Amino acid sequence: MPVFLDATSADFEVEFTKLLNAKREDSPDVDAVVADIIADVRARGDQAVIDLTAKFDRLTLTADTLRITDDEIAAAIAQVSTEDRTALELAAARIRAYHARQLPQDEQWTDEAGATLGWRWGAVSAAGLYVPGGLASYPSSVLMNAIPAKVAGVGRLAMVVPTPDGVLNPLVLLAAQISGVDEVYRIGGAQAVAALAYGTDTIAPVDKITGPGNAFVAAAKRRVFGKVGIDMIAGPSEILVVADGDNDPEWIALDLLSQAEHDESAQSLLITTDAAFGQAVADAVEKQLETLQRAHIAGPSWRDFGAIITVPDLATAAALTDRIAPEHLELCVGDPEALSKNISHAGAIFLGQWTPEAIGDYVGGPNHVLPTARSARFSSGLSVLDFMKRTTIARMTPEALRAIGPAAERLATSESLEAHGLSVTARLKKLND
Numbered sequence: 028m029p030v031f032l033d034a035t036s037a038d039f040e041v042e043f044t045k046l047l048n049a050k051r052e053d054s055p056d057v058d059a060v061v062a063d064i065i066a067d068v069r070a071r072g073d074q075a076v077i078d079l080t081a082k083f084d085r086l087t088l089t090a091d092t093l094r095i096t097d098d099e100i101a102a103a104i105a106q107v108s109t110e111d112r113t114a115l116e117l118a119a120a121r122i123r124a125y126h127a128r129q130l131p132q133d134e135q136w137t138d139e140a141g142a143t144l145g146w147r148w149g150a151v152s153a154a155g156l157y158v159p160g161g162l163a164s165y166p167s168s169v170l171m172n173a174i175p176a177k178v179a180g181v182g183r184l185a186m187v188v189p190t191p192d193g194v195l196n197p198l199v200l201l202a203a204q205i206s207g208v209d210e211v212y213r214i215g216g217a218q219a220v221a222a223l224a225y226g227t228d229t230i231a232p233v234d235k236i237t238g239p240g241n242a243f244v245a246a247a248k249r250r251v252f253g254k255v256g257i258d259m260i261a262g263p264s265e266i267l268v269v270a271d272g273d274n275d276p277e278w279i280a281l282d283l284l285s286q287a288e289h290d291e292s293a294q295s296l297l298i299t300t301d302a303a304f305g306q307a308v309a310d311a312v313e314k315q316l317e318t319l320q321r322a323h324i325a326g327p328s329w330r331d332f333g334a335i336i337t338v339p340d341l342a343t344a345a346a347l348t349d350r351i352a353p354e355h356l357e358l359c360v361g362d363p364e365a366l367s368k369n370i371s372h373a374g375a376i377f378l379g380q381w382t383p384e385a386i387g388d389y390v391g392g393p394n395h396v397l398p399t400a401r402s403a404r405f406s407s408g409l410s411v412l413d414f415m416k417r418t419t420i421a422r423m424t425p426e427a428l429r430a431i432g433p434a435a436e437r438l439a440t441s442e443s444l445e446a447h448g449l450s451v452t453a454r455l456k457k458l459n460d
């Protein structure tokens with residue numbers, strides 16, 4: 028059973044804080060394991076990756092078989108049904124169209140002092156794309172990683188994906204081909220993140236690592252940040268549904284289970300203005316769990332981290348939502364647009380009862396790699412911008428230097444940085460000769 032909270036009860040604040048702080052992925056135990064794995068990969072390179080893959084994915088590799096060959100990719104892709112290919116291509120086209128709109132513009136102008144200023148955008152040279160594969164297989168996450176990278180203009184796309192027991196999903200490889208991935212390695216977890224960040228004899232290091240994963244992957248990305256860029260912490264999935272009583276409890280139950288089935292550490296929450304509806308959803312979840320294929324994952328997630336919160340009004344729902352800062356937010360209320368305007372912190376918002384979150388996972392167009400663990404307070408879903416960086420541009424004319432140089436001289440003096448000031452003075456002197 029999930030916890031039931033009532034926002035009007037005396038102990039609500041204590042119980043809600045407990046819910047916010049529930050230990051799901053930010054565990055010191057996980058971090059300690061990940062630190063050792065990263066150190067091992069840095070010290071022993073390919074051999075560490077091979078040993079750790081044998082340990083965690085039950086797969087024996089050599090340096091020659093870490094990378095999936097073009098022939099293996101072609102053979103796997105040949106098994107994909109036309110229906111699956113068509114669905115994947117529809118998803119890819121929609122994701123590409125959405126992300127193409129994110130390409131930023133360069134800017135350049137000349138200001139009143141005569142200085143030409145601006146910035147230009149450029150792509151990172153090499154991106155490492157993490158595609159999860161431990162408990163489920165994610166062709167959709169290949170598209171969500173690789174398409175924005177390609178739109179940004181990244182030169183080299185290196186993808187890692189664990190293949191437990193050596194089982195390869197052909198659709199993952201087709202997605203890699205469709206979206207222009209250059210290299211695919213059958214490795215996962217913290218060892219794959221470390222290999223991408225530090226490089227091994229077989230895997231050249233990348234500049235930026237993106238993509239979702241379990242708690243080990245999220246912790247590894249945190250640890251390699253600085254050596255490489257990362258997109259965000261996209262860990263175990265989360266959904267918060269805000270629903271009034273005018274919804275079908277079964278639909279909402281399925282929406283909650285759609286994220287619970289990702290991982291025992293996933294979190295599904297319901298905030299409702301109608302306590303009886305909340306109970307009906309809880310009953311519907313239990314009913315679904317009797318037959319759901321992944322009840323062994325969704326059940327523990329719902330039992331350990333699920334919650335149903337009753338609120339007196341939608342204003343309270345909005346305030347609590349901002350404190351949760353969920354990865355996914357479904358607004359199943361009469362006027363979802365109006366409610367969404369009162370919410371500042373959510374990775375992705377799904378408006379109205381005809382927009383199940385799963386549409387966003389696959390075919391909506393926006394990215395499904397999204398910030399978890401309340402990091403939507405300060406980060407956003409994966410975008411083209413994550414694969415780009417901005418370089419600033421400045422050009423002075425003699426007149427511009429004459430106009431603003433003296434202020435630079437003064438500031439340099441105030442910082443006791445003599446050479447800074449003199450580099451300006453020397454030029455101004457020449458102008459005054």
Ligand SMILES: NC(=O)c1ccc[n+]([C@@H]2O[C@H](COP(=O)([O-])OP(=O)(O)OC[C@H]3O[C@@H](n4cnc5c(N)ncnc54)[C@H](O)[C@@H]3O)[C@@H](O)[C@H]2O)c1
Pocket residue numbers: 060083084158159160161162163168189214215216217218239240241242243244260261262263264289290293354395396397398399
């Ligand atoms: N936030 C997002 O945008 C988003 C998107 C898709 C999926 N997800 C999440 O990604 C995750 C996918 O998880 P997954 O497990 O299926 O695949 P995964 O690829 O993230 O993790 C599998 C790897 O974890 C490592 N691992 C497992 N147990 C370990 C242990 N005890 N010690 C050290 N390493 C260990 C192994 O190396 C294994 O290869 C789920 O939590 C899902 O909710 C998040």
Ligand SMILES: N[C@H](CO)Cc1c[nH]c[nH+]1
Pocket residue numbers: 165167168239263264265286354388395396397
């Ligand atoms: N819901 C996940 C993000 O948390 C993404 C996903 C991929 N496939 C299915 N779901």
Ligand SMILES: [Zn+2]
Pocket residue numbers: 264285286289385388
């Ligand atoms: Zn999902």
